[in-house]
Amino acid sequence: MVSFSFAGQAFAALGAGALWWPSRQALIVADLHLEKGSWFAKGGQMLPPYDSLATLADITALVTACTPKELWCLGDSFHDAAGCSRLPHEAQDMLRALTGRLEWIWVTGNHDAGGVIDLCGGRIVAEAIVEGVVLRHEADTNETRPEISGHFHPKLRVTLRGRHVARRCYVASATKLILPAFGSLTGGLDAGHPEIVGAVGPDARALVPVANRMLSFALAS
Numbered sequence: 597m598v599s600f601s602f603a604g605q606a607f608a609a610l611g612a613g614a615l616w617w618p619s620r621q622a623l624i625v626a627d628l629h630l631e632k633g634s635w636f637a638k639g640g641q642m643l644p645p646y647d648s649l650a651t652l653a654d655i656t657a658l659v660t661a662c663t664p665k666e667l668w669c670l671g672d673s674f675h676d677a678a679g680c681s682r683l684p685h686e687a688q689d690m691l692r693a694l695t696g697r698l699e700w701i702w703v704t705g706n707h708d709a710g711g712v713i714d715l716c717g718g719r720i721v722a723e724a725i726v727e728g729v730v731l732r733h734e735a736d737t738n739e740t741r742p743e744i745s746g747h748f749h750p751k752l753r754v755t756l757r758g759r760h761v762a763r764r765c766y767v768a769s770a771t772k773l774i775l776p777a778f779g780s781l782t783g784g785l786d787a788g789h790p791e792i793v794g795a796v797g798p799d800a801r802a803l804v805p806v807a808n809r810m811l812s813f814a815l816a817s
Contacts (some may be wrong), residue, residue: 597609597610597611597616597805598805598806598808598809598810600803600810602742602744602768602773603728603729603742603771603773604742605617605619605727605729606618606619609766609803609805609810610658610805611805612654612657612658612778613625613764613775613776613777613778614658614775614778615744615766615773615775616662616664619727620665620666620726620727621662621663621664621665621666622664622665622666622667622668622726623658623659623662623664623666623667623668624667624668624670624731624744624775625655625667625668625669625670625775625778626669626670626671626672626733626745626746626747626775626776626777626778627670627671627672627673627705627746627747627749627775627776627777627778627779627782628651628655628669628672628673628674628777628778628779629647629651629672629673629674629777629779629782630647630648630651630652630673630674630683630687630779631647631648631674631682631683647779647780648683648684648687649684649686649687649690650780651778651779651780652687652690652691652694653690654778654780655667655694655778656690656693656694659694659697659698664698665698665699666698666699666700666701667694667698667699667700667701668701668703668724668726668731669700669701669702669703670703670705670731670732670733670744670745670746670747670775671703671704671705671706671732671733671734671745671746671747672705672706672733672746672747673702673705683716688716691716691717692716692717695716695717695718696717699719700717700718700719701718701719701720701721701724702718702719702720702721703721703722703723703724703731703732703733704720704721704722704733705733705734705746705747706733706734706747725741728741728742729741729742729743729744730742730743730744731743731744731745732744732745733745733746733747734746734747734748734795735747735748735772735774735795735796737794737795739771739772740771741771742771742772742773743771743772743773744772744773744774744775745772745773745774745775746774746775746777747774748767748774748785748789748791748792748795749764749776749777749782749783749784749785750764750765750766750767750774750776750784750785750786750787750792750802751763751764751765751776751784751785751786751787752764752765752786752787752802752804752813753786753787754813762784763804764776764777764784765787765802765803765804766802766803766804767787767792767796767800767801767802767803767815768796768800768801768803769796769797769799769800769801770797770799771797772795772796772797774792774795774796787800787802787813787815788802788815792815793815800814800815801813801814801815802815
């Protein structure tokens, strides 16, 4: 857990790719893409069918460790509109156990818009304003208020001592913070991609928590 400041608020980046908001005792995650494996299986591309269980196990571990009062999922929680209905019974049980422990809020995204069905608890919103911070799925370039979002699955790719290294990362400016994808079966877009830099602004930086410090890398458009 690495503490940092954003929009005048204290946050902590967790190694798993989640965000901890101490003053609210809130966890924030983005892009779970539950049931991505079963979605690909429908098209004949067989992937291990355990992505939802793995992702929910990771969230359960965070909830146990942090004991939050609320948890925000910033969109694309399911890989497609029917993903919620495809959850295996074991995954549904895990999710119900989680939503029964705390206030759980689903923010809808482009993948799961109209498809987050209340099978397993929680509250569904398009976006929210919390302590003056906008929580939504995709960054809005016209938004002037502080904003936390997901959508882009940012990863930082660097070369260290001749080795190519890729790490999921946060991307931040003075008013925007993009979270990495939390799901176990999600890819990533280069943090310096023009779409990410364009969404965050010319002062965009990639933030990578390592041990007890935050590494910061300038991103060129």
